[in-house]
Amino acid sequence: MSTQNNETTYDTRRQIIFKRVMRYTFVYGILTFFALLVIIPFYWMILTSLMTPDKIASDIPIMFLRFRDMQFGNYYEAMFAPEAPDFLRYMGNTVLVAAISTVGTIITTILSAFAFARLQFRFKELFFLLLIATMMIPGEMFVITNFITVSRFGWVEMVDQQYYHAVLAMTLPFMTSIFYIFFLRQTFKQIPNELYYAAKVDGTKDFQYLWKIMVPIARPTIITILILNAMGTWNAYIWPNLVSTRPAYNLVSNGLREFATAIEFLPQEEYIGQQMAAAFVITFPILVVFFLLKKHIMRGVSRSGIKG
Amino acid sequence: METIEIKLKNLTKVFQAKNKEETVAVKDFDITIPAGKLVGLLGPSGCGKSTTLYMISGLLKPTQGRIFFGDTDVTDVAPEKRGIGLVFQNYALYPHMTVKQNIMFPLENIKMEKEKALERAYFYARLVGIDHLMNRKPVQLSGGQQQRVAIARALVKEPRVLLLDEPLSNLDARLRLQTREEIKRIQKETGITTIFVTHDQEEAMSISDEIVLMREGIMQQKGAPQQVYDEPGNLFVAKFLGSPPINLFEGEIKDERVMVGDAQLGRVEGKKDQDVIIGVRPEGFKIVERSSLKVKVDYVETIGRDTTLIIEKPVDPTITEHSPYIDEDHQQENDHVEDDMAVDEDMQRLQEEGSIEETAPEKKGTFRAIVDADHRIQPGDEIKLAVKPHKMFLFDKETGELV
Amino acid sequence: MLEDRHDFKAWLYLLPALILLIVFTFYPIINTFMIVFMVDYDFLYGDYTGWTLTGNIQAVLGHRQFWPAIRNTVLIAFVSVPLSVIISLFIAVWLNSIKKLQGAFQTIFFLPYVTNAIAVGLAFAVIFNRDYGLFNYMLSLFGIDPINWVAPGSPWRFSMIALLVFITWNGLAFKIMVFLSGLQSIDKQYYDAARIDSASRSRIFRKITVPLLSPMIAFITITSFIGAFKEYTAIVGMFGEQMGYRGQLITIVGLVYEALGEPYVAGSVSLAASAAIVLFFMTLLLTIFNMWVSKKRVHY
Missing domain, CATH: 1.10.3720.10 (MetI-like)
Known part of the structure; x- marks a missing residue:
């Protein structure tokens, strides 16, 4: 069903759908890209906190860890070790x-x-x-x-x-x-x-x-x-x-x-795992509070921006 | 429940704004409200009726004058010590409390025993017919139900006086009718002295034992609704009561005859010749064979029971502009004047707005006559009208007082 | 009764806050101003050896880190604020145009706002590590040699770039949230009307969204500038208290706390106060400038 002959040309149904799909692909794609940028530091924090020094120092950064490779010892070291x-x-x-x-x-x-x-x-x-x-x-x-x-x-x-x-x-x-x-x-x-x-x-x-x-x-x-x-x-x-x-x-x-x-002048990779473990430990409660009370927090923040 | 009369003596309220400007909201109000009666305080917005109510409640302090409950002077008594119940236009229910908690709240303040308080709360909930809603929150109720909760909350302390501030204006038309009957019933059952503030003349007339008309802080007239309607003391009262409103003509008294232009509307005895404003109730006309009032019918509104004729005025009808007493019209919008009692300047501003507020007057140049539906009249017909003598009122052109 | 004033009662209610405000807000404003004009102010006993009109101001202007601090502060503000405002505006508009997953995206974008800048700063430092950081790895895919972004010995320009990435990242959350709530409060009718007038999406954005949002954009921009002028914690989080290699990322506020960190050194509290005054006037200038601009530009 084409309306090409009319003076104003209307998109065909197919074209409309195509445009819409393109648009949403673009919007979701770019939002996902930025969302990744936001998440990466947190992900990296957790990832690093679970790595052994040799994994941390690997030439090609390790992006994923299997469960059995996870090094929970860093958390113990950071929280309970006498010198920590x-x-x-x-x-x-x-x-x-x-x-x-x-x-x-x-x-x-x-x-x-x-x-x-x-x-x-x-x-x-x-x-x-x-x-x-x-x-x-x-x-x-x-x-x-x-x-x-x-x-x-x-x-x-x-x-x-x-x-x-x-x-x-x-x-x-x-x-x-x-x-x-x-x-x-x-x-x-x-x-x-x-x-x-x-x-x-x-x-x-x-x-x-x-x-x-x-x-x-x-x-x-x-x-x-x-x-x-x-x-x-x-x-x-x-x-x-x-x-x-x-x-x-x-x-x-x-x-x-x-x-x-x-640890600044010590061999970093020895301690970075512990450091990231500690960083995550203090970030974690805030994340829990945030997810539990998201509505209240966001409401307050949006309101504070509107006061101007 | 003991019933008491309320006496207001020279009650005056002056609001002072920041710039020291003063507004007289109520002036020299003198009235006795009989025990056990329901009295409607009626007037356009900004007339001081809500201010009067708030002074009776004790929320506002009179600038001058005294308030008596029975023989006791309560002018300086705190609101909570006066034994009053107050119902607000927007009901003022506590949104975070259930119906039950709302009704019990006043009793908790006086530290009533829980068992007894509960019993009382249920008694009044049943009286207003909301005892099945006790565990709901106000938002889960309809406007009419909220209204009843507010009344129950006001009554639960078993006050000596019940004050209602525009209690029906937030309801839709159908509910309004139903609720006003309900209020009348509750008042009859409890026998409590009740004052009811409204800007709606129909509402006031339909449920009040007595109505009191106010205008710009000054009492205009009081009496039984029918009596005030039949014998308005001045042009304002005549205009304010009645729907459709009274028809006004500019005319004169000449040789004891009431004339509008060349047409004679009736006769008066013992009145000197003068210019007057003639008020005729729409139902005060009748179609007759012979009369000097010959008119042409513009429109015909048929509602079955009777017929309203909209008729061109016999004389050029420009009266409305001159007389200070004529541009007053029914205020059908909410009387929100006293909403913000805490802020004087707001009050003042609104008051001023209220007093200068004008709704468009009845289309100039026409008047209404309500006649029997038996008359088959078409637009364009020429008819002859006579005026029923007791439906016609003559007012001084300058002062608006009854001649 | 109702219209009566309750002076005594009202001030009684205000009293707890009032006492705290007098001690910790009103008095400090006056006192900090005065310290600027005192010679050799002793912070413990309040002694000073005399008055000086410009002595402490001159000391701060002549401080070896003052001009680097000004340069860094201004640079941070003028790069990170426009960047984060623009990016967050776009993200908010995109976010507002979708229904599915909007809540999830919103939550993710908001995360940096609630989390600890020190903890996240440390994570950024790891990502920007010369030898095993994710960032250098990404660059290496384009054939770029490893760069020392954070560690001692890092050149100023690289440290600054890394810092700007972190600060911009950190500033997005709040702005996205505020813009989104602003967008959601715009009457949909404008968009329907524009659609019927067959305006293109970019035209709608430029001619409707931005003008209607302009009061909020102005407000966010000005508060962000003020915030960026006070940047400190993020730098400490990523680079440590000495503010980068040899203090090369020092800011005005950094100068304040550096001086305040050694209060026993003669004149250092006065130096801190003078630096704070400089900051105060920078903020003031900006506020005045903003008021002037928004009077002309902001569409309501």
């Missing part, structure tokens, strides 16, 4: 620091977001503007003075820093976040005012209203904040590196980096 860094301990430290700073952040955030969303008070707009302005300032400006501050609190003693000092120094400056306050305030503001009036008529106190009505309604946002904050701590490097003076107080990123620095 104490990654279990670092993970413990990180979990503790993440938990404390996240709980702190969520409490201060909920309280402040409530004040901004629900209460009328003097200087509200001015204070709000001030907070927005601070978000423009690079974090390094804060880091310098905060380092001085926690040092003066006696939390960064070079000689005998106590564990709780290190934990305090790592958590306290991060127990509030202007960005999360805005984020939650937006959600709180979407709750109809009538809910508040109804609660008032029923004799609900402000604090009760916050915990019984607003927090449950805003739960998805609060969960997003919890996850993003905890993940931030898990991946934090700069600040913990500055304020912890003993290897035992390392968070995972610092421990991993110290390990890498320690």
